[in-house]
Amino acid sequence: MENREIFENILCLIEQASTVLPEDVSEAIRRAIDSEEGGSRAKRVLEIILENVKLARERRLPICQDTGTLIFYVDKPKEIGQSFISEEICRAVREATRSGILRPNAVDPITNKNSGDNIGIGSPYIHFDEWDRDEIRARLILKGGGSENVSIQYSLPNSELMAGRDVEGIKKCIIDAAFRAQGFGCSPGILAVGIGGDRMTSFMCAKEQLFRRLDDKNPDETLRNMEAEIYNRVNELGIGPMGFGGKTTILGVKIGKRHRVPASFFISVAYMCWAFRRAEIVFKI
Numbered sequence: 001m002e003n004r005e006i007f008e009n010i011l012c013l014i015e016q017a018s019t020v021l022p023e024d025v026s027e028a029i030r031r032a033i034d035s036e037e038g039g040s041r042a043k044r045v046l047e048i049i050l051e052n053v054k055l056a057r058e059r060r061l062p063i064c065q066d067t068g069t070l071i072f073y074v075d076k077p078k079e080i081g082q083s084f085i086s087e088e089i090c091r092a093v094r095e096a097t098r099s100g101i102l103r104p105n106a107v108d109p110i111t112n113k114n115s116g117d118n119i120g121i122g123s124p125y126i127h128f129d130e131w132d133r134d135e136i137r138a139r140l141i142l143k144g145g146g147s148e149n150v151s152i153q154y155s156l157p158n159s160e161l162m163a164g165r166d167v168e169g170i171k172k173c174i175i176d177a178a179f180r181a182q183g184f185g186c187s188p189g190i191l192a193v194g195i196g197g198d199r200m201t202s203f204m205c206a207k208e209q210l211f212r213r214l215d216d217k218n219p220d221e222t223l224r225n226m227e228a229e230i231y232n233r234v235n236e237l238g239i240g241p242m243g244f245g246g247k248t249t250i251l252g253v254k255i256g257k258r259h260r261v262p263a264s265f266f267i268s269v270a271y272m273c274w275a276f277r278r279a280e281i282v283f284k285i
C-alpha cells in the first residue's frame with residue numbers, strides 16, 4: 001500500500017538537501033570570505049563556492065554533481081512500521097534520481113554495475129528510532145564520496161603520532177586527519193568526530209555529529225572546548241580552501257563520544273566537504 005504523504009515529504013526532503021545548503025553553512029562560508037586576504041586564491045575559491053550555492057538554490061539544481069551517499073535518520077511513532085516507511089523512502093529516492101535531483105550513485109562493488117536508481121544493498125542507509133510523538137521526523141545527510149575518501153579511523157595509542165589514550169592523544173589524531181587531507185575532500189571541510197565505541201559505532205557516532213548545526217554548542221564542556229581548540233589549530237595550518245593556502249581549512253569541528261571496551265580506543269573522523277548537505281522534515285500522517 002502506497003502512502004502519498006510520506007512519499008511527498010521525503011521527496012521534498014531530498015530536494016531540499018540536494019539543492020539548498022543549510023543557512024549556518026552558507027554563513028560560515030561568508031565569514032570565511034571576509035577573513036581571507038583580498039585577491040587571494042582562497043577568497044576567490046570561497047566566492048565561487050558561494051556563487052555555486054546561490055545558483056543551485058535559485059534553479060533547484062544539485063549543489064554538487066556528486067549527490068553522495070544517502071543517510072536517513074528517521075524518528076517515528078511505534079504504530080507505524082519501519083518497512084512501510086522504508087518503501088516510501090525508496091520510492092522517493094527513485095523519483096529524485098529519475099528527475100535529476102540525485103545522481104545514480106549505487107554501484108555493486110563486485111560487478112561495478114550501477115543500479116541506476118540509488119537503490120541497492122544497504123542503499124539508501126536508513127536508521128530508525130521510535131519516539132512518543134505522533135509525527136515523523138526524517139533527517140538526511142548527503143555524504144560526498146571525495147570527502148568520505150579522506151575520512152579516517154585511528155586506534156590509540158598511536159606510536160607514529162606519539163598519541164596516547166588521553167585528551168592530548170585524541171586531539172593529535174583529529175588534527176592529523178585534517179593535515180593528511182591537505183585540502184582533498186573539497187575543503188573547507190567539517191570534522192565530525194566519534195571518540196570511543198567499537199570500529200563501527202565509533203564511525204556512526206562521528207557521522208551523527210553531521211546532523212548538528214555548525215553554530216550549536218556541545219553540552220559536554222570538555223568536548224566543547226576541544227571543538228573550539230581544534231577548529232583554531234587546524235585553521236592555523238594554512239592549508240586553505242581546496243589546499244590553495246589560506247586561513248580557512250575547516251568550517252567546524254563536531255565531536256561526540258561513546259563508551260568503549262578497555263582494550264580498544266578508537267577515534268573516527270568523518271570528513272565532510274564544504275557541500276555539507278543536511279536537511280530535516282517533520283510531518284504527520
Ligand code: SF4
Binds near residue numbers: 064148274
Ligand atoms: S567531496 Fe563534496 S564537494 Fe567534493 S565532489 Fe564530492 S560531494 Fe562534491
